[in-house]
Amino acid sequence: MATLAPTVAPRQGGGADKDEEPEGGTSRVLGVFKATPFTYATLIIVSAVLSVPLVFAVSIALSTDHTVTTNAFTIFPHEFEWRNFTKVFEGDLPMGRFLVNSLIIALGSVIGQMVSSGLVGYAFARLRAPGKNVMFLVVIATMMIPTQITMIPQFILFKDLGWVNTYLPLIVPNFFSNAFNVFLVRQFVSRLPSELDEAAMVDGLGFFGIYRRIMLPMLWPVLIAIGIFTLTYNWGDFMGPLIYLNDDSKMPLALGVQYITTTAVAGQPPPWNLVMVGSILLTLPMIAVYYLGQRYLYEMDISGGSAGVK
Template identity: 75%
Template sequence: MATLATPLSKKRQEAPAVRAFRATPFTYGTLLIVAAILTTPLVFVGSIALSSDATVNAGSYTVIPREFHWDNFSRVFGTELPVGTFLLNSVLISLFSVVGQVLSSGLVGYAFARLRAPGKNTMFLVVIATMMIPTQITMIPQFILFRDLGWVNTFLPLIVPNFFSNAFNVFLVRQFVSRLPSQLDEAAMMDGLGFFGIYRRIMFPMLRPVLIAIGIFTLTHTWGDFMGPLIYLNDESKMPLALGVQYITATSQAGQAPPWNLVMVGSILLAVPMIIVYYLGQKYLYEMDISGGSAGVK
């Protein structure tokens, strides 16, 4: 035993030690410069949002706020446009879209990873291939389909497609599930659970990081979606905030500057919820290790 331990100890001593990264003043200086460059547009938006109407008409904006008209955040709801309704519509569309994507992506991805069926791999390749189709190509056929269904000027074209998942989310779930031990399914089958029972009681809790990540991705897309509502919605009472903000620029008289301070307030209302959602869900994004699948069993 002593003769075997000696070579092992020598190899351990010869192994190079991993050095911890130590930040230098140059590192912090570089990070500060990059952070300043990235946050300057956000600060500028806040400066315009807090500006007075006289500053807007004169166009004398500054990056650092010189005025603090906090009443602009309440004035935006008092315009002739139903900004409060815009905000509520965005919440409804986004929440239902997130629910649809999470439910459908989890089930479809689990099926591709665990179920055995002839042609499953070919079908999965077809699903992945749809990611290469530009969205602009399917706009007109989708509009004709939803028009024939009578869904134009309703929330249905913006919500219902999310209950059929998409290729990227299916790929995420499939890769995550394929790395989880199959013995979990076999043990559950021996206890009498079917595929849906296994997914609901075992896989669904373990898929929490990737499903929350899918929810964040979907919420980010639908909350700021401009093209979809522009195509399918006609009434102002049904428009989301992303489309309603554009309408605020058209409320001024001819020859008069748009109320950019109120427009920027609407932009902040669009940005702040996404910042909060990312701050609360960033740990799940970091845990979403699709290469090893270890996040689900932590």
């Protein structure tokens, strides 16, 4: 007798279901963003609008003195006075010295923040100590204190230490980190497997040995990101040097650009072309730093914390 083979009714819609449930009964749908010509057109338009101030600054920097006197600036450059980029260093102000001062302050601050933030953030994430969580909350709470409140007490402290008119008030505080950077490192380290520390302890490594030989190589993305943030802030810092520095020979470039506007003859406009040259000198290094370090900013995945072990 012929037997009837069991038949399976096909799925409605035909073909295999792309959203078929895997083992365990949990469906997983992956959505992929597809760029369209409209997307690229929108990005180009937005980028063009955001680039207008930079283009206008370059246009003013390339203007002649006659254009500055007549205030006949244009958004797009019609003149190309490249000599302005050397002329700014030929005036009475030591612009070259200002540039070196900015490098000293910014690089010293970057080293301080990277060293201290890594150690403090790792300690909060790994060390077991009574009151650690309360202390961490206190550190985070300092982010809510406005800078203006601590400005006068800090000045009195540095004045009593004899640090006024030196680079120390601008560099030394960075060796004590800040709450935001500590939070970044702590969140990054807390996502790393603790078995790495335990295995290192079995091999006889202490706290600093584990940090230097195991954790530090994995922390480079977040530490470099902290360095970029610190460099960006201190390179263009205006208020700190204005408070603590008195000698022109110690002024950074941010104050030097401001000094250019005060060298104008009474009744005449400031040399805006030279001012914009100084502004470009402040801007271009930060663009280059971001371009070279953007990979580390993307790798700083504080939500997953797995960037260091990829």
